[in-house]
Amino acid sequence: MQNMLTIISNALCRITGRNVGTRVVVSRSFADFTPQATFDIKKCDMHRLEDGPPLKAELTRDQGLQYYRTMQTVRRMELKADQLYKQKIIRGFCHLYDGQEACAAGIEAAITPSDHLITAYRAHGYTFTRGVSIKEILAELTGRKGGVAKGKGGSMHMYAPHFYGGNGIVGAQVPLGAGIALACLYQGNNQICVTLYGDGAANQGQLFESFNMAALWKLPCIFICENNKYGMGTSVERASASTDYYKRGDYIPGIRVDGMDVLCVREATKFAADHCRSGKGPIIMELQTYRYHGHSMSDPGVSYRTREEIQEVRSKSDPISLLKERMLTNNMASVEEFKEIDIEIRKQVEDAAQFATSDPEPPLEELCNHIFSNSPPLEVRGTHPWAKLKSIS
Secondary structure (H helix, E strand, O other), X not given: OHHHHHHHHHHXXXXXXXXXXXXXHHOOOXXXXXXXXXXXXXXXXXXXXXXXXXXXXXXXXXXXXXXXHHHHHHHHHHHHHHHHHHOOOOOOOOOOOOOOHHHHHHHHXXXXXXXXXXXXXXXXXXXXXXXXXXXXXXXXXXXXXXXXXXXXXXXXXXXXXXXXXXXXXXXXXXHHHHHHHHHHHHHOOOOOEEEEEEHHHOOOHHHXXXXXXXXXXXXXXXXXXXXXOEEOOEEHHHHOOOOOHHHOOOOOOEEEEEOOOXXXXXXXXXXXXXXXXXXXXXXXXXXXXXXXXXXXXXXXXOOOOOHHHHHHHHHXXXXXXXXXXXXXXXXXXXXXXXXXXXXXXXXXXXXXXXXXXXXXXXXXXXXXXXXXXXXXXXEEEOOOOOOEEEEOO
């Protein structure tokens, strides 16, 4: 069928002198695309493991389009957050995730919605992959009542079922994640906890205390270091005597993964999740990734690294471009199809931004609400010792 369409197209070109090839491409049916392909992926470095993740990954067309949509949505959402911050509509701290999208998309592709996830303050991407809408995320960033935390949490404090948010204290989420994994073990529900932290938090003492307890009790916890090469404005080489973060657990097995390849992340996370579910205890993953923006919006990101370095990563290792190129090369999708997805995502983000800038801020009487979940109304001391506010959940 495809050959016949090509013959007709070429004939029309000769007759009319016009190129109608684009129309032929647009009219392609799903049957014309490769439904599934197998790709070679980068080998993981391993610590205290005899076997590791596979060296090949299967990808279906539907999976590929879903991963692309997820990563592109996070990218566009973060670029919009950048714009809103520069317009002073988003205030306070704001740490963007663009460049690291393959980490979130790959991890989510390998675990279930009933598994648990907790991360650091660069949390917008995981908030989206855990099921929160773009509208609720951007409205939370702008402090509006339609935000996921009703405008009172902000950039670092967004939550969803089985998602315990970002945390503003460096490394503080790691012992919390170990505690969630302890609850999974105690309840015997075959669930795991994915506990994420950055290379800047990797030298925190509380990490090693958590590693020790997790190993002793064989907790079903995947400790994941998102190594984006810089903790705030300091390169990993200047901050860490050992930059082999996957070996930092010593007695805990570890793997180092290409965090810019969604398939590498997915296969490594599947391997790690199976390890935890089988009762072998915790495992450490180091995802080698890169952030395109500065540490936070107050950091231009070019005083401690060059623009050329950033551009080189963008041109050679961008996670979205890598997946797109794989699919196009293997006839799993068309250029037009990706363009349609991009247009759709841009519209969703623009609509969400419109809501996030027009929705009202939460009223003052709701200031103390939702202190506890599912609790009866209680009195909370207000702005001075004699003022009382009523809190409801």
